[in-house]
Amino acid sequence: MTTAAAESVQTTIVPSYVLDAWWTPEAGAAGKPAEVRDASTGELLAAVSTEGLDLAAVVRHGRTVGQAGLGELTIHERALKLKELAQFLNGHRDEIYELSYKTGATKLDSMVDVDGGIGVLFTFGSKGRRELPNSQVIVDGPMETLSRDGSFVGEHIYSRIPGVAVQINAFNFPVWGMLEKFAPAFVAGVPTIVKPATPTGYVTEAVVRLMIESGILPAGSLQLISGSARTLLDELDYRDMVSFTGSASTANLLKSHPNVVHGGVRFTSETDSLNAAILGPDAEPGTPEFDAFVRSVVTEMTVKAGQKCTAIRRTIVPKQLVEPIVAAIGERVSQKVVLGDPRAEGVTMGALASLGQLEDVRDAVESLVASGAQIAWGSLDAPEVVTADGGKKTVPDGAFMAPVVLTWNDVRAAALHGTEAFGPVSSVVGYESIEEAIELAALGSGSLVATVCTNDPETAQALTLGIASHHGRVLVLNREDARTSTGHGSPVPHLVHGGPGRAGGGEELGGIRSVKHHMQRTAIQGSPNMLTAVTGVWHTGADRHLSDPADPATHPFRKSLKELRVGDAVRSELRKVTLEDISHFAEKTGDTFYAHTNEKAAAANPFFPGIVAHGYLLVSWAAGLFVSPEPGPVLANYGLEHLRFLTPVPAGDSIRVTLTAKQITPRVTDEYGEVCWDAVIENQDDEIVATYDVLTLVAKEWPA
Secondary structure, three states, rough: OHHHHHHHHOOOOEEEOOEEEOOOOOOOOOOOOEEOOOOOOOOOOEEEOOOOOOHHHHHHHHHHHHHHHHHHHOOHHHHHHHHHHHHHHHHOOHHHHHHHHHHOOOHHHHHHHHHHHHHHHHHHHHHHHHHHHOOEEEEEEEEEEOOOOOOOOEEEEEEHHHHHEEEEOOOOOOOHHHHHHHHHHHHOOOOEEEEOHHHHHHHHHHHHHHHHHOOOOOOEEEEEEEOOOHHHHHHOOOOOEEEEEOOHHHHHHHOOHHHHOOOOOEEEEOOOEEEEEEOOOOOOOOOOHHHHHHHHHHHHHHHHOOOOOEEEEEEEEEEEHHHHHHHHHHHHHHHOOEEEEOOOOOOOOOOOOOHHHHHHHHHHHHHHHHOOOEEEOOOOOOOOOOOOOOOOOOOOOOOOOEEEEEEEEEOOOOOOOOOOOOOOOOEEEEEHHHHHHHHHHHHOOOOEEEEEEEOOOHHHHHHHHHHHHEEEEEEEOOOOOOOOOOOOOOOOOOOEEEOOOOOOOEEEEEHHHHHHOOOEEEEEEOOOHHHHHHHHOOOHHHHOOOOOOOOOHHHHHOOOOOOOOOOOOOOOOOOEEEEHHHHHHHHHHHOOOOOHHHHHHHHOOOOOOOOOOHHHHHHHHHHHOOOOOOOOOOEEEEEEEEEEEEEOOEEOOOOOEEEEEEEEOOOOOOOOOEEEEEEEEEEEEOEEEEEEEEEEEEEEOOOO
16 A cells, blocks of 8 residues: 555655645646756655636635635644544654655754754644633733723734735745644634745655545635745735745745735745854863854754755854864764765765755855955865665765854855855854854844853853844753754744844744734723623623622532633632731741731731731631631642732631633543632732632532
8 A cells, every 4th residue: 555645655646635625737737847856866755836726716725625724723733633634644754754855854853843843833832722712712911900090991912814824835845834833823823825945845745645644624714826926916915924935035035015015914934044153262272162163054054965044053162162163073073974865874964955955055156255254164066975775875866965063254244144055055254252242143133043152151142142033033052951962954833933133023923922923912802791701701890799608509619611600709708817817827837027016016017917828828818718618520720820918808807809711721632621719819908919810620410
């Protein structure tokens, strides 16, 4: 039986997946399709054409069928599907690897791409359920009171955009590049249209085929365009968004489209970036930092054959260390790097993605040399490489290039900081002061990432704060994290991936930030009752449904999730605080802070009228006042949030607590859910003493 991944490249034309069906041009209507070849051997693998594809119908299908299917699911249900999808793809990694080798990627490269992409699905599947509500709306920030009596309030909410997320990806990461955009869009509830780069799009197609065959995704939630989509932006409007990864020149061309400039299409880009790694003055040869720095530079030059938007293009070191760094890089490359066909045993660096890409990189290096660079290590000559059969020879049809290190006499040359050779190439430049190192890094005009390598805290602070505003991410590398760091060139789904200026200004990934990136933030205004109805979250001032003290069954702690409603509440009787209570709590807890034990000192404090009750005493008492102690649907208290003490309580005052069901979040996979309760402690004069949220786990039904 042939696997789905293998079947996908046996066809002449790499198919698209649109309108929930596989599509290729009609026989004889493909025009002149683009050819796709094995990066290591030049073997023809497939052809690519979208001649005759109705892009308007593709967009319309996403906006209608895709939006409807995703809209039937809550955020948690969508996040759970990502987890299921990650588990499914995990079982098919070997199939994807076999295709990935054809792109010139080694096994390590493929792990970064394939496993990294699957890891993004796992991360968003987890974060979506842990950090977001089980609903369609996300409340952003606290309520703002807009009237004296509290009858008119406002706040911000996030809701999903009503169109499609068009994701245009680069050739270097055909799996990760798709999944890192798809995951947050899916959690947000926005249908995806994927447009992969032609040279490696057949790998993306194989992964999409697996995703569709899993049966996990709702109809219309994922479509794939395998080939040209030049008029796709013509079909988009303000409802839609485009996320682009690729060259700055292409990004600028797309950003100038009338539907972006005038039509309101949301456009973000992550483009080529001349990233820097800065070696601190303390990191001399023989230090752990020097060694870690060299390892990092060589890794970034050779993983994916340097075809990474995050690779180190400018290696910035103390001026006296330029030659030692070049020598150390060359030595490590000689010892650790084996160039060749990724399917051969022992190969650690594969080919560039295509002969066209090889030509582009060589042209860029020649341009840099013409602008003042010197090739300090390596060569542009066709290298001898390990072939699939274990032999060694030059391969004219293979896109192989050996690592190249450049040096510069003019460390401010425009080409050094403005021309990117998108391959195994890095320039080593010297600086004479921390200030100059910061200046050189900033000459990149905005980058995705920089590394600061030092074990000196003051140097780390000066360099990091000096360059932070020019970068989307900064890795501080030293002996403490050298072995545990994910590395300079590895974006993680928890943190933002993007950068200012030349890097495009986008902010992909970043945990829940990237989910919200696919949503519209809207200010809503109205009465507390209306905002409660819109958001499903109880707002201060909205109606409460108080329990009847004479009927214990009405206590909200006696209600399962099936019965509990937002606004259900209990209000306790008053309890008086005595000096003996305060002294006893101080003695038993050991909290003998003077405000609770020394009348004279407490009275001298501008915040207290004399001895006052401990805040934690009041919170403890409040729990005793609102609790319904018998076994019931409330299974556990798992914490407090947003605790604030507002009014001191001296001996002789009394307190009461009002507890209101604020937000109810059923768990999709469990027989219980989470309830957030609004807790307000007041004194006998109805002054607010403390406010906080109580978090509990509550059974969906009781008896269970």
